[in-house]
Each structure stands twice: as structure tokens, then as C-alpha cells.
Amino acid sequence: MRARTACLWALVLLGLALQALGTPSCATAETSDLSVSPTTLDIRESFRGAPVAISAEIPQGASAVLEVRGVAHEDHLLRQGRRGGLWMSVGEVTVHGAPSVYYLLSTLDLHSHSDIASRWGYNALQKQTEFQGAIPREGSGELFEQLVKLKENEGLYGVFPKSLKLTGTSKDKSTLEGQLTFPSNIPPGNYRIVLSVLNSGKLLEQKSFELTVEMSGLPGLLASLANEHAALYGLIAVVIAIVTGFVTGFLFKSKGAH
């Protein structure tokens, strides 16, 4: 146990030393003819978000919708309301079925294609999301709108119509290209990317790919230490704080502060 902890800390220091050498994964993967690059996002010390390029071959004249979804977890949120003229939390709301991350990219303007907007995007997401707890009198519709607003503010939800571009044609195929920037607060995990190809509103085919976002280097080591050796991690945090406090105090004293 002690040896394992010592190894972990040795790796933490090594991680710091290797910080500058951190390089993102730049492999490209193709599932059928859906191409995603990079296939894995490495969260290292200098991670500030990363772009992911997507391309595919689709039939000429077809349109496309691309969804990126994170795993749905149970979320516990506080609903804000007015009591005695003051705004405050008026109850807890538990959210089920809402993905941690949701992005939608399309070739079309969704406002002028209501049939698509009803099957993809926030309308479809609302049908899969359930709320429990302090539901307002008006129902959960308002709560869903607020959930989307909260997630959009964090950069974890987004709908981007016409962000997929048809760049070229060959024989009876068109090349579809798009780029999505994953924000720096993207949670580690697996993200399912699904490309739906449509023609005149009809679903022709679906292609999917699983993108992995993982922590590595120093962030990965610290996260595992915090979760697997929580008490030791807490004590080390306190010792670092006390030592730094004393060292700074001593440095100021030695400089003739007092």
C-alpha cells in the first residue's frame, strides 16, 4: 500500500516533468465511411478544449444530422423561485435521462424543417428527459428549457444548424465535413457520435462512432489519487497548505518584514 502510494506520487512528479511533452492523440478512425479525428481526446495539464473533425460520404442530394451524446447521469439541481419577494432555491429537482453533453450539427436549417426538428435536437431530448422533485405548477416543460439554458451556458449543450458542409462530389456521393470544438470542461467518458443521413425527410442510414475523452498525465494521476486514496489526498493537501503558509511567512520574515 505504502509502496503503491509512493509510486503514485513518483508518477505525479514525473507527470509534472513531462507536462511540456504532452501531445494530443491524432489518430483518425473510420466506421463505414464516417471519419472522426482525433479518435481520443487526451486531457493533460495544458488542455483547453479541442476540435474534433468529422467527415463522411453521403449520397448526392441527401442531407445529414449529426448528434454527439454523453452518458446520461442522474443530476441533482436546485430550482430557483421567489419567496417573500426574494429569489432563492425553492426545492431540489432530480433529472433522469438527460445526457451529460449534447451537440447537434446539421446540413439544414432546422427552423424550416420541423419534421427533422421534432426527431432530433432538443425536442427529441425533452421526450427522453424526466424530472422528479420540486416540479413547478406549469409542469416540467419550463424545467427542461432551463436545463438546456444551464447546459448551454456551460458549453455542454449546443445545436448548430447548417454547420455540416457539403464540400465536394464524386460520382453519386457528396463529401460531408464538419468540426466541433469540445470545451475545456468536457467530462471524461465515452461520447456517441451518430450521423443520420436523410433524403426528403426520410432516414436513409445511420452511422455511429464512439469517441473517448480521458484524463492522462498529472490530471489523471491526481484524479485517481483523490478518488482511490481520499484521506491521504486530503492530508497531503493540508500539509502542502501549511508548509507553503509557513515558508511564505518565513521568507517574508527573512526579508526583514518585521
Place this chain on the structure above:
Amino acid sequence: MSWSIYLPIAGNSVNVFILLGLGGVVGFLSGLFGVGGGFLMTPLLMMVGIPPVVAAASDSNQIVAASTSATYAHYRMGNVDFKMGLLLLIGGVFGGTLGVQLIKVLRSLGNADFVIKTTYVVMLGVVGSYMFMESLQSLRKTQVETDKAEPTKPSFYARAIRSLPWQMSFPKSGVTLSPVLPLILGALVGILAAIMGVGGGFIMVPIMVYLLRMPMHVVVGTSLFQILFTCINVTVMQAVSNHTVDVILAVLLLLGSTVGAQFGARLSQKLKGDQLKIVLASVVLIVMIHMLAALTISPDVMLAYKGGH
């Protein structure tokens, strides 16, 4: 070159200089007034994209460093009453434990937030206004007037504390009182701090000044000594129970705050007690106005994540 760093527990990337700067400002206030600064740091961290629970827990960790640095500085200046600090700390631990149970009852009764927030605003308003007025009056008094002033009869409160058993001398603070009083007052602050989710420096400092009759400079050092132990406990508990302490975030904040705390402690030594009190009262009133504004202006989003101060 990018100066952003990824914070593994917060799960976000933040500019290094923003964190150093925030630490510096809050550490300065900590060294100057003897408050932890959690009331200020947590909302500021949330503004730069740190989740509330991680902001509150990591802030406790950086307060450990800032209060170590500032307590050490005040100790060198002879401003820490360890005897009084220990009694307040013992009371605070009992009060904190009781407060945690009380908050559960409040939550089960509903509208707990309303009670907590309005109590906080009213208390900050009353304490801040009283301190401001009292300090202003003291500053206006001339030395001549002070000399001319006739000795007044001891107040009811002064007679009451003298009648308490086991009177004890606290030479550093220059007071003689029963240990029961700091124990009870420490427990009260512990209860309030647990209910309101803040460290309690803002409540403890006025209590030391007005109810324990301690000199302002000793109050600052002694309050910091007490905050140090409270935050050590909170940091370990948060790390074990919720895994929300971000060491990288805390280290960057504490690098700024320990330096800021030294400058704050030095300035506190240069200012007169009444000057310190009036500046602290102004900060308390600004915090109160900020909280009142947050309570009256409709929020942008009607849902919020759980946690934070």
C-alpha cells in the same frame, strides 16, 4: 504561450494568473481583517468556471495556507491569544456539529434557504452598520474629549459577564472573564457558520471585539488561528466524503494568498483599531448589498447546481 492549466477535480481549464491574482486579493483581506475570505473566493471561482462544490472545498484548503501564513505573521507581532483561541475553537467544534444537525431539521421543514439567506443578510447589515457607526464615532472623538470624559458606570453586559463563574485572566487580550463565555460564543458562531455554510470569520470578529472586549489587533490574529483549524477539518472532510478538493487549484490560490496575507498583516499593524473596524464594516456592508441584490434580481437561469457556500 498559453498560461491556462487544467484542474483535474474542477474539470476545467483556467488561466494561472487569474487564480494567483484571486488568491492574492483574498489573502490580503484575510491578513488584514482575520477573516477566511470564503464568502468572496467561492463566488469568484464560480465566475471563472469552477463548480460550486469544488470551489468551496478547494477554497477551504487555500484558507489553511493563508491563515497559516497570516497567523504566523500575527504571532510574530504578538497578536495571537492562543488561550482564547482554543476556547473559541472548542466551542466552535461543538456548535458546528450541532449546526449540521440543525440544518437537516431546517431543510426538512422547507424554506430553509429563505431563513438562512434572510438571516445572513439581516445579520451582516446589523453587524456592518453597528461597527461602521461605532468606529466612525470613535474616530471623530478627539483625544481631549476622551480625556475629559467622566468614568461611566459599567453596563449591564459588563456586570453580567463579571458575575459568571471561574473568572480567568487572558493577558494577551487584556481581559478577565469566565471561560464559559468564549465557549458559548464559539458554539454560537459554530452553529451559524454550519447553517450558513461559511467559515464564520465575519461573525467571529465582531463577537470578539464587542462581546469579548478584545483589542482589534489581537482579534485579527486570534480569529485567523481559529479559522486555520476549522479549515483543516473541512478540507480533510471534503476530500474524504465528496472528493471535491482540487489540489492544483488550491496550490495556485494559496501561492497568491500566502503572499497577500503577509501584506495584509503588515497593513493591519499600521492601521489603528478603529480604522481597521471601519474598513471591515464597509466590506461587510458591500457583501450584504451584493447578497441582497442576488436575492432581489431575477436569476438568468432558474436551475442551479447543488453545493458551494
